[in-house]
Amino acid sequence: MPVEVKLDIMMAQRKISGKELAAAVGITMTNLSILKTGKAKAIRFSTLEKICQVLACQPGDILTYVPEKE
Template sequence: MPIVVDVDVMLAKRKMSVGELAERVGITPANLAVLKNGRAKAVRFTTLAALCEALACQPGDLLRWEPEGPP
């Protein structure tokens, strides 16, 4: 998928565990793992906003686009 989720990068920068982030955001650690591992098909803006608030970052710090192959 061309959208890459960098939640793990921000977790490492903030020295925060998946469980702590899940608790702060109000989602289960399993659902956060789905997002973190790039298996999510969608993310709600409210969840994205909560992630940004908990990690003190911008949406662009968590999501980026990468082309899938040669143009």
């Protein structure tokens, strides 16, 4: 997938656990894991907004576009 999720890196920089982030954002640990591993097909803007609020970051800090090689 050409969109990489660097949520785990941002969480490490902010020293927040998955359990803490999931609780603060209001999502399950399972959904957070799906996001962290890049297996999610979509993310709601409201969820992305809450993640960015809690981590004090911009969406571009956790999501990057990497073109696929042909």
